[in-house]
Amino acid sequence: MKPIKVAAGILNQTPLDWDSNRANIITAIRQARETGVGVLCLPELCISGYGCEDAFHAPFVHQTAWTELNIIAGETTGMAVAVGLPVMHQNSVFNCACLLVDGVIAGFVAKKFLAGDGIHYEPRWFKPWPSGVQHELRVDGRSYPFGDVFFDLDGLRIGFEICEDAWVANRPGASLASKGVDVIFNPSASHFAFGKLDVRKRFVLEGSRAFGATYVYSNHVGNEAGRAIYDGGALIASGGKLVAAGPRFSFQGVTVTSAVVDIQQTRLSQARTTSHQPGLTSSDAGCVRLKFAVPATAFEPAKIVMAPWENSAELKAEEFARAEALALFDYMRKSRLHGFVVSLSGGVDSAAVTCLAGLSVRMGIAELGLNGFLKKLGYAHALREHRDVGSVIRALLTCVYQGTENSSATTRDAARAVAQAVGAEFLEFEVGELVERYTSIVSGAIGRPLTWATDDIALQNIQARVRAPGVWFLANLRNALLLSTSNRSEAAVGYATMDGDTCGGLSPIAGIDKAYLRQWLVWMEQHGPDGIGALPALRLVNAQAPTAELRPAEQKQTDEGDLMPYTVLDACERAFIRDKKGPAEVLASIGVQFPQYKVDQMKVWVTRFFRLWSRNQWKRERYAPSFHLDDESLDPKTWCRYPILSGGFARELSELNT
Incomplete structure (x- = not known):
């Protein structure tokens, strides 16, 4: 068999956004076809979106997914394309990969191992498919192979490990190898976490080596459903070697990573491996045969797309910046909001949130170009008049310093400097009178004065709470997303004022600890992300001991002193x-x-x-x-x-x- 071109498509999908999801899928198919790709793997549940949650139980979701599948099938002329969707079968829902071949629906592979730990909750919606079992799916009077199946396209054998299937000890790839499968597709919805990429690379490389196959891994990218961030990162391996890798944290809606692989060479690898045992008695069990020859192609060198920052000694800092920037941008645009508002105190947390919001604009424009970036925010008509990076950032990011009598010049100056350095609009609200008014109202009602000796927590909290209405007001006026500024360390011990520093529609740093945030801000001050650079103004924040500034200055309040x-x-x-x-x-x-x-x-x-x-x-x-x-x-x-x-x-x- 001559070399063929395989590819993995990375998509930025949205749950139940049928039109956008279909458009991305078709774009990926067309991009792949234009470069001579014969077989293409797209991500898990890419038709419906992975994060539909309890909507997976709704009949209309399955009906619409089926309609979309048939439309997409018509785009696959001359190709074999794997797409993901939920399928109802015998009153149960299954997480399936469908192989579309030359315009027709060839069959469905159902996921065997469901992700049910951590942030995943698949067993709530789906049933696991038992190994070695094949059924027929009947829809609209037609039957389709369904379950534990693989495909034979004129001799080229294609099988599947769907995301979690590859993370378990008894992964399906071993059975596929015994059946002589040449290409294993892994359509995934693998969320980002620090250090996780290395694990993915290991199972992709080991799968290609141990199973004697070409292994194609695809994934989602961006903020799909609100909480999980997907980093993309297509991987293709053959014979235990990585032959293609795609970009991570891309702002593009679609990227396609391809590689030319020598199927004959992987077959020889199986033949030379003494431990490889063909399944002579059951090699055709579950085999779906189709008369379609995947087009042969000329050999091409490997394409390993690695950004310089991927090899950085500060990889975690780069990943944090890029994951947050992409997630914030997607959250804003998918919510159809017109920017961000941050209550910027001049401390670590709000400074970090401000930097991340600014990076979401800078990194997006750096990759997409100004016109491409503005096109993704096409619903925000007022942005069309802005023709440079600085004016776009200022239009999308507003920071507000809200001072009381306990606020210091140090934090006020730091807040102003950081906002200006990031390029945000900077406003100042004086809320001391509001604090005094609330204190007077309550004091009069209960018939005694309020003092720091007897009412410490209440007097601290009212200062934080009076800051909420003004920034909410501003966010409403600008149709913007108010970002909360509380971190994970504070969440652990409740060192946050409800309806104060926790107010907002999104809490972007609630998943990161304070100690690391402080390290990251020093990195931002001195280095910054590759291609963006440092933000020296952060020295005014980094030089301070973290403080809520809610007690009188003479008490020298610090967070660590309180905790x-x-x-x-x-x-x-x-x-x-x-x-x-x-x-x-x-x-x-x-x-x-x-x-x-x-x-x-x-x-x-x-x-x-x-x-x-x-x-x-x-x-x-x-x-x-x-x-x-x-x-x-x-x-x-x-x-x-x-x-x-x-x-x-x-x-x-x-x-x-x-």
């Missing part, structure tokens, strides 16, 4: 949430990590952490949607479930302090 060192807090959180340790185990764990602190002090901090954690689940339940960035999330809707009411570790903490 504990953020490094200790984050270590407590990881030991408890990630490692599932109780108070005594957490104390022992962090005692090793921080030998500079005395045991009695550590007991105070561990006790404080567990008490505050237990009291503040209700706050975490009320946070605005946040982005998933690593597998230590505190988001109760997607990752970390904990009762709102509990015993508060009373016994464990009592034993800890005896």
Whole structure:
């Protein structure tokens, strides 16, 4: 068999956005055809969108997906194309990949292993398909092969591992290898998390080596449904070697990564492998044969698209910047909003949010060009008059400093400098009179003065809360997205004012800890993302000790003074949430990590952490949607479930302090 050209398409889809999803799929097919691709793999559930959630149970979703499938099939003349969609069969819903061949529906492979941990919830909607079982799907009077099937296109054999299928020990690829499959497609919806790309590369490379096949991995890209970020990153491997890799965090709606592979060479590899055992008694079980010859092609060199930052020593910083920037941009445009509003205090959290919002515009324009960027925001007609990067950023990002009598010149100057450096519009609201008015109203009603000695928390909180109405007002006026500025460390212990610094429609940094945010801002000050550069104005933020500035200046309030060192807090959180340790185990764990602190002090901090954690689940339940960035999330809707009411570790903490 002569070499053929295979490809993986990366798509930015949206749940139930049928027209846009179909347009992206057809664009990918046409781009692939123009470059001579014979077989193309598109992402998991790309027709409906992966994040439809309980809508997967709605009959109209399956009916519409079927209609869309038939339209898309007509675009596949001269090609074999894999697309994903939900399918109802025998009163159950299955997560399926459909192979379209030369304009017709060839059959459906149902996913065997469902992702049901972490942020994934597939068993709620889908049923796993049993290995070795084949059925027929009947729709509109026609029958289609369905279940554990693979395809033979005039001798070229194509099989599937659908996303999670490749992450398990007994992955289907072993069975496919015994049947002489030449190409394994992996249509995925694999969310971004720090360090996850290396795992994907390993199973793609090992799959191609161990199964003696060409392995084609495709994925979603962007903020598909609100919380999960997809980084794209198409991968094609053959014979244990990577032969093509596509870009990650692209602002494009569609990218196609292709490679020419020598099928005869992979077959020889199987023949030479002594451990390879053909399934002589069942090699044709589940085989769907079609009279279609995949076009042969001339050999081309490998295409490994690696941006310079992919090899950076600061890869996590680059990934954080790019994942957040893309997610923010997609969230804004898919919500059809006209920009962002940030209550910029001059501290770490709001400065980080401001930088990320600015990067979403700069990185988008850098990749798409100004016209391409504005085209994606075509609904925002007022943007058409802006013809340079600076004016677009200013139109899309507004920062507001809201001062009280407890605010300092240091934070005011830092806020102004950061906003100006990013290119945002900068406004100042004086809210001290509002604080005094509320204090006077409540004091008069209860018949006594309010003082810091007796009413500390209430007096702090009212300052944070009076800042909310003004920025909400501004966001409404500008049809913009108000971004909350609370981080994961604060969420763990409830060190945030509900309806104050937690107010907003999206909480972009609620998935990242404060200690890392501080490191990242130093990196932003000194280096910044590749192609964008540093933001020296951040030195005014980085030089400060984090503070809420809610108490009088003479009290010298700091976050770590109220709580504990953020490094200790984050270590407590990881030991408890990630490692599932109780108070005594957490104390022992962090005692090793921080030998500079005395045991009695550590007991105070561990006790404080567990008490505050237990009291503040209700706050975490009320946070605005946040982005998933690593597998230590505190988001109760997607990752970390904990009762709102509990015993508060009373016994464990009592034993800890005896």
